[in-house]
Amino acid sequence: MPKAVAARPAGDDQEATRIRVWRAAVELFAAKGFHGTGIRELADAAGLSSATLYHYMGSKDALLFAIMRSSLERLSEAAERVAVRAASPAEWIAGLVHVHVLSHALHPSETMVVxxxxxxxxxxxxxxAVELRDRYEGHWREAIDAGRAAGVFTAGQPTVVRLALLEMCSAVAGWYSPDGRLGLDEIAAEHARIALSALGCDPGVQAADFVTDLAQARELVAEIWQLRLPAGRH
Incomplete structure (x- = not known):
């Protein structure tokens, strides 16, 4: 007798199933860690058999990488568009900070996994994954280098400042609450001010309108941070 084969949804149901697997993995990996999450637990959370889970996402390692790849590619896409829009190095850095803070605050589980x-x-x-991460961080490096070349940023250790700023902005995923005293726009704007100050930016530039104008950043995050699933297993 042939072995039973797990039923596979068709059409739109396949995409819905893939999204369900993706979301279950993000929440479990964020809450319990990759090694603390079992395949059966993941399949149960997605409402699938282990065999069907493998069909959709392959190994657990491949699933984790797919989550990281998707998130880092979105960050890089957003950073590229920020660079195109920015009229100055200070505006460039402020835009990068806004997008990073907003994306981490609004998608905490995914970004914590990454x-x-x-x-x-x-x-x-x-x-x-390291290559993708370095590609994204390269946008921050370019913005800081442009500011130093223009005499706008005077920080003596730009690499240290860049890494510190990335850690600061990423940490929002762990503490931001929509019920908190400060709104997300205020939090993002304050992070931009801190970033510009750390880079040695002139106080007059720090007070520019673009620091608190977050409309473009919100629109960018809303557009790009829609769930994008890989075409197949990797």
């Missing part, structure tokens, strides 16, 4: 589970990946996937 920020904390890199070491859980196998060697090949880890190397690819």
């Amino acid at each position: 920020d904390h589970e890199l070491r859980a990946l196998g060697d090949e996937h880890r190397a690819a």
Whole structure:
């Protein structure tokens, strides 16, 4: 007798199932860690058999990498569009900060997985994820270098400042609450002010209108941060 094959949804149901798997993985990896989440637990959370889960996302390592890849690619896309819109290095940095803070505050589980589970990946996937991360961080490096070349930023240790700013903005995922005293726009604007100050930016530039004008950043995050699933297993 042939072995029973797990039923596979068709058409739109397949996409809905993939989204369900994705969301279950993000929440479990964020709450319990990659190594603390079992395949059966993940399949149960998605309402699937283990065999059907494998059909949609492959190995657990491949699923984690897919989450990281999607998030980092979205960050890079947003950073590229910020660079195009920015009229000055200060506006460029402010835009990067706004997008990073907003995306981390609004998608905390996904970004916490990306920020904390890199070491859980196998060697090949880890190397690819590091390359994507470095590509994104390169946008921050370029903005800071442009500001230093223009004499707008005077920080003596730009690499240290860049890494510190990224850590500061990423930390929002762990503490932001929509019920808090400050609104998200205020939080993002304050982070931009701190970033510009840390870079040695003139106080007059720090007070520019673009620091608190978050409309473009909100629109960008709303457009780009829609769930994007990989075409297949990796």
